[in-house]
Amino acid sequence: MMFPRAFGAIALAASCLISPSAGITYDPLKPPSYPLAVRSPYLSAWIPGNDVASLPNSNAQFWAGNALVWSVIARVDGTTYNLFGVASPNDDTESGTVTAATYTSTHSTFTVTAGARSFTLDFFSPVSPKNYLRQSLPFSYLTVTVAAGDSTSVQIYSDISGSWTGQATDSSWTHSTSGSTSIFQIEAVGQAIYSQNSYGQALWGSAVYATRPSSTSTLSTQAGPRVTVRKQFVEDGTLTGDYADWTPGAVTGFAHDLGTTADESAVTFAIGHVRKDSINFLGTTQTGYYRATYADNIDAVTYFLDDYDDANTESAELDDLISDAGSDSFGDKYSDILALSVRQVYGGTEVTIPNDSLDTSEVRAFIKEISSDGNINTVDVIYATFPIFYILSPEFIKLLITPVFEYMATDAYSENYAVHDIGTNYPNATGHESSGESMPIEESGNVLFLTYAYQVASGDTDLYDTYSSQLETYATYLYNNGLYPAAQLSLNDALGALANQTNLGVKAAVGLAVYGKLADDTSYLTTGRDWGDKIWTDHLGTDADGTRFLIQYGITPWFLVYNHFPDKLFGLDVFPEDAYNATSDFYPTVRDDAGVALDGSLAWGQTNWQGFAAATVSGDARDMFIDDIWTYISNGLNTAPFSDKYFVTASGDYAAGESDSFRARPTLGSHFALAALSNVNTWSSS
Ligand SMILES: *[C@@H]1O[C@H](CO)[C@@H](O)[C@H](O)[C@H]1NC(C)=O
Ligand SMILES: *[C@@H]1O[C@H](CO)[C@@H](O)[C@H](O)[C@H]1NC(C)=O
Ligand SMILES: *[C@@H]1O[C@H](CO)[C@@H](O)[C@H](O)[C@H]1NC(C)=O
């Protein structure tokens, strides 16, 4: 990570519509932001929890906070109600009344009353940990259901605008049909492949919006100026089938006429952002995994709609598993944290195959360091995510780290330690720039952890077997440099380059022990334990009394040491039980107003490292970390998609419990660290 950009201004502008939430039921809690369509770094639509009360008039937002036009409007007996996303209502329309909001690990739903009828908007982003076809489809579902009630006429309308293409000034669109499926595609004109706008939206590729008639609906379509198209719906309840040329702010609309009915009835839309050329990996174009089967956008989105029932069945099973993984062991609050984290992690990744061969045996995955700098396959970001993959999809660890090993094997990389990233700007995985960050001990330890985590969780040794000589190089680096680290960055790069960082010494000690397991060489395990004793028992990395870890050897303040999580997870005994007991006793004594900081001199903490620390402590300390993260995500102070960085005490303009700069980072996989202690590879593919 580095140079967090300030998105504060945007977040503030977006949160000015806060209305009283009386009468709305939030289950299980009202989060900073609800995922709406979160499937890739470029399909990432959210709605702040504080905007739910005004849902009919609040826009969806891209992860960066910029508005995305995406509306749902309903007519009930001829009266038009705005249900979602209508920031500028047409004449002769009313606002629906929001009564409930829920989220699970895969669905966000909102219930909105409109006259005599009640509608539920179910925003469903599949997470399919082991089915790469389903996981890689860059689409998300919106199902609008009218509940059974009085018999009325009902029409449901929805549209999107060119805001989804990342460019407001020059776009074009097309309409196509495939069977009964009706598909709009919008794309920016004349933009470079792999380029982004200032919010991080892709400027190449297509925004896709599609639907098909349900068994009870008649579908009509229209594209043109927003006010015109919506007016047509307001007045007639059906659209004209005309497609005007794209103009700024214009929309592509669908209307479903359900006729006069008292029954429950539902219609489903698919929204997406598709880039056929997804990633530039060392000069070779990678494309979505699904393209091996569905080579064009129309086939892909049509299949996506066909797959709804199966995807929904899988999502219900996954929601249950996530819920149980938390509540069975550490309580409902832990489940609530996990459920809010899942889409954000998988939605920061993409599963790809080579664009030329479409060979599914050459599958890779890429992850974007969203908001903190946009690097691609940052090794410490993969480290931060790994516990969720350890539980749900160990193969993902391999898919993400393999491009890193492949890059480090090229002539372009000649260091004897592991690299920080494979490109400065997603989706250009064109190699680490010399001006980029370097974290030798950090990343060398991480590639060892990740390789072993994959091996333990999957039972496969192929990753180690393929890259054993690189791993030996990095283990040797740790052996020669790890106990007394020279001044260098750790992944907490905001701290700058510090010498003798305790957390790096810990990483090196545990990294060597892990290498001993990988290489079946107990001498490394012995050295790792030896270093663990020096750092803890001999007080190299602690205060004189051995009650806490310090940030640097012999130098205060204390530090939230989380790098012994792999020691705990893999049962390596690098650190003695006494170290874990002491930190369990210590952290509650330095808890600030809203949680434990990253170190004793900082006003902020990070939920991802608190998540790792929670798994290394017991009893009250563990419950404290869970309670604090839960309170932070439910405190109503924040609007950014789950920021893993927040103030634990008031600082400058920030109150305790307010988030700081990071948004929507996929690093939340670390929240699964506790669950990983008792759940390994527990997901079987649907
Ligand atoms: C990726 O590289 C291309 C080609 O050099 C460039 O046009 C594009 O802006 C780069 N993307 C980002 C996000 O920097
Ligand atoms: C990706 O493959 C498609 C289909 O073969 C081709 O049209 C396109 O040019 C390829 N993209 C690149 C960047 O090579
Ligand atoms: C690191 O700590 C050791 C032991 O305390 C000390 O000898 C050494 O000078 C320190 N290194 C740096 C760069 O401060």
Ligand SMILES: *[C@@H]1O[C@H](CO)[C@@H](O)[C@H](O)[C@H]1NC(C)=O
């Ligand atoms: C650590 O704490 C546990 C639980 O309180 C206790 O049983 C154990 O004896 C302690 N270990 C040490 C080395 O103090």
